[in-house]
Amino acid sequence: MSINSTPQVVSIAGSDSGGGAGLQADLKTFQNRTVFGMTIVVALTAQNTLGVQGSYPIPTAFVEEQFKSLAADFKIGAAKTGMLFDKEHVKCVVDNLKAVDFGPLVVDPVMIAKGGHTLLDTDAIDLIKTDLLPIAYVVTPNIPEAEVLVGYPLTNDLEIMQAAQDIQSLGVKNVIIKGGHLLESQSRDYILLESGERYWLVSERLETVKTHGTGDTFSACIAAELAKGQPIKEAILTGKQFIQGAISNAIDVGHGHGPTNHWAQLEETISVIEE
Ligand SMILES: Nc1ncnc2c1ncn2[C@@H]1O[C@H](COP(=O)(O)OP(=O)(O)OP(=O)(O)O)[C@@H](O)[C@H]1O
Numbered sequence: 001m002s003i004n005s006t007p008q009v010v011s012i013a014g015s016d017s018g019g020g021a022g023l024q025a026d027l028k029t030f031q032n033r034t035v036f037g038m039t040i041v042v043a044l045t046a047q048n049t050l051g052v053q054g055s056y057p058i059p060t061a062f063v064e065e066q067f068k069s070l071a072a073d074f075k076i077g078a079a080k081t082g083m084l085f086d087k088e089h090v091k092c093v094v095d096n097l098k099a100v101d102f103g104p105l106v107v108d109p110v111m112i113a114k115g116g117h118t119l120l121d122t123d124a125i126d127l128i129k130t131d132l133l134p135i136a137y138v139v140t141p142n143i144p145e146a147e148v149l150v151g152y153p154l155t156n157d158l159e160i161m162q163a164a165q166d167i168q169s170l171g172v173k174n175v176i177i178k179g180g181h182l183l184e185s186q187s188r189d190y191i192l193l194e195s196g197e198r199y200w201l202v203s204e205r206l207e208t209v210k211t212h213g214t215g216d217t218f219s220a221c222i223a224a225e226l227a228k229g230q231p232i233k234e235a236i237l238t239g240k241q242f243i244q245g246a247i248s249n250a251i252d253v254g255h256g257h258g259p260t261n262h263w264a265q266l267e268e269t270i271s272v273i274e275e
């Protein structure tokens, strides 16, 4: 009888046919970080480095069937969510997560693709706040997503720090507000942990258009490290080191906002700045 001792992780998200974001980015990241990766497909997109040409939901009954298949066989040590499509799918994912033990949950509250295509109906946002975040261990909004979650603009550090606290008060234990959208010479992510510890993770901002799927790759790496039993602070640092390595060692595919390099190594030049 198997004791399922190899670290296992699942991504509950949408497929990116272009391979740089969504489930494909997650699986590539899991492979790099040497955890066994699985998927629960919530939606499909026709997508490339130029944008999202179309999207299509998987029937919720079939999303549920995938949950049941995995729960019946594997010992999943961590999970992440990405593109959840609409309210009905958020509810399905929440109900199913409550019925299984997939370990700590990383929620990447994916809303809009970098090219502007909607990946989550806006009327699903309330349910993310009231039902998904209370069962999440970590949430990783970018600045626009954090603004939607808190309902006010984030224009300076103080507002970002306040937003992290307001998001934590929705019930999620650890909050990371990603600074990839801040136009500064540094790329700074703000972290508020369950313990109350708060700090910025700072790296050199890389001048590139090849940032398709950065958020997915970052959160997938955190989920992979949690599945291996890493404490949250180490898992987040590894996520930042991995995304820095994946952006800086560029690959050349597609004609638009190219994907990151999922076979890159960790880039260790990250500073931790206590608040
Ligand atoms: N140009 C860059 N140089 C260095 N780090 C970056 C850059 N862009 C993003 N990052 C880092 O990548 C991670 C993801 O941040 P970002 O804000 O881009 O996520 P996102 O908008 O959710 O991405 P996506 O929607 O493409 O998945 C963060 O750790 C951020 O600091």
Ligand SMILES: Cc1ncc(CO)c(N)n1
Residues within 6 Å of the ligand: 013, 014, 015, 016, 021, 022, 023, 045, 047, 082, 083, 110, 112, 113, 114, 119, 212, 213, 214, 215, 216
């Ligand atoms: C399927 C999918 N999930 C997430 C993102 C956000 O990067 C994307 N572009 N596509």
